[in-house]
Amino acid sequence: MRTLGAALLALLSAAAGAADVVAIRGGRIVTVSGPVIEKGTVVVSGGKITAVGASVEIPAGATVIDATGQTVYPGLIDGLTTLGLTEIGSVPGSVDTTETGDVNPHAEAWVAVNPHSDLLPVARANGITAALAAPAGGLVSGQSALLRLAGTTPDALTVKTRAAMHMVYPTGRPAFDISRLFEEPELKTFEERQKDRKTNQEKELKRLGNLLEEAKAYGSARAAAKAGRIAPPKPDLPMEALAPVARGEVPVVMRVDAEEDIRSAVKFAEDHGLKLIVAGGLEAWRVADLLKQKDVAVLVNVDRLPRRESD
Structure with a gap:
């Protein structure tokens, strides 16, 4: 089946800004939030979808596109x-x-x-x-x-x-450093490397936690100054941006893939009152129940290879 999809709707939204009205008629409409309409009409006015249905009246003067035999769906x-x-x-x-x-x-x-x-x-x-x-x-x-x-x-x-x-999200793993390619590799056991990774991760998490607490305090000081209780703090752009995050008003998207790190990120977010969204989430399926319980959304990458042989 041919598809008249989001590509067409995207072009319409780009072209229909000057109060133009476009009607896509006769196609199979995938509404996403409702049942599929096997033969219906979509009306786009001023770059926005204004009507969808099986018996939608087409406005006078509208440009009509015949989508018979094709599928129409919302933009991605x-x-x-x-x-x-x-x-x-x-x-x-x-x-x-x-x-x-x-x-x-x-x-x-x-x-x-x-x-x-x-x-x-x-x-x-x-x-x-x-x-x-x-x-x-x-x-x-x-x-x-x-x-x-x-x-x-x-x-x-x-x-x-x-x-x-x-x-x-800090994993504790060292970043790639091209300047060290020609240095003698440091020989350590797996256990020693894991211990180093954990130490580095805890150090970075503490640093991030301190930043959030500092931002929360900065936000409180700004609010108190606005109420006239104290003198305003010195302007600080990073703290100004982080303050609503620390209050849980702005979501935080954290790039994290491993199951252990996802669990740790969820706990970190809970401890600091963050509204967490996991990005990447390669092993998010392993902790789906936890993510659902904590109401954590996941932006899943779909073009990644499995991390483990058993996946």
Whole structure:
């Protein structure tokens, strides 16, 4: 069966901004939130879907697209991407995903989005109409932006400028360092390496926890100053950005894959009152009951190989 899907809807949303009305008629409509309509009509007005149904009246003057024999479905959302932040990986000037330093909560992805990226129309043509563009790297990467993939300026693209805070959950494993390739390798047993990893992880978790507590205190001081009880604290952009995260008002997306690390991340989030979303989640299925119990959402990568031979 041919598909008239999100790719078409994406093009419509990009083209129908000038109060144009488009009706897609006669197709099999996948509504997602309701039952499939075997033969129905979708009306798009001003770039937004305004009506869906089997007996929808088509507005006078609307452009009608005959979708008979085809399937119409809502646009897809890329839940975690660097779309708009990177163009060609081997050209540093076209990559704007990572800030200097490893703690950058005040970095906002929407500021760096390139609305003229050649990758945006490619994504639209493949049915993606919205995306969560996120920074990467470091311990605290920064804040992602929710984008609609139609627009000629960052403002026009951006639905929400501060969608979530992104962090890389510390695993304790040493980062790759090319400068050490020619050094004599340090010989350690598996147990010694595991102990080192655990020590490093605990050190980084303590550091992250201290940052969150500091941000919470900063937020409380700002609130007290606003009420006139104390003098305002010195402006601090990183703490300003982290304060709503520490209060549980802004979700935290943590990149974490291993079962042990996912359990640890859930406990860390609970201890610090964070609204956690797991990204990657390669072994999230192993702790599905825990994630459901703690109401933790998971952005699962679907193109990764299993971690264990038994998977």
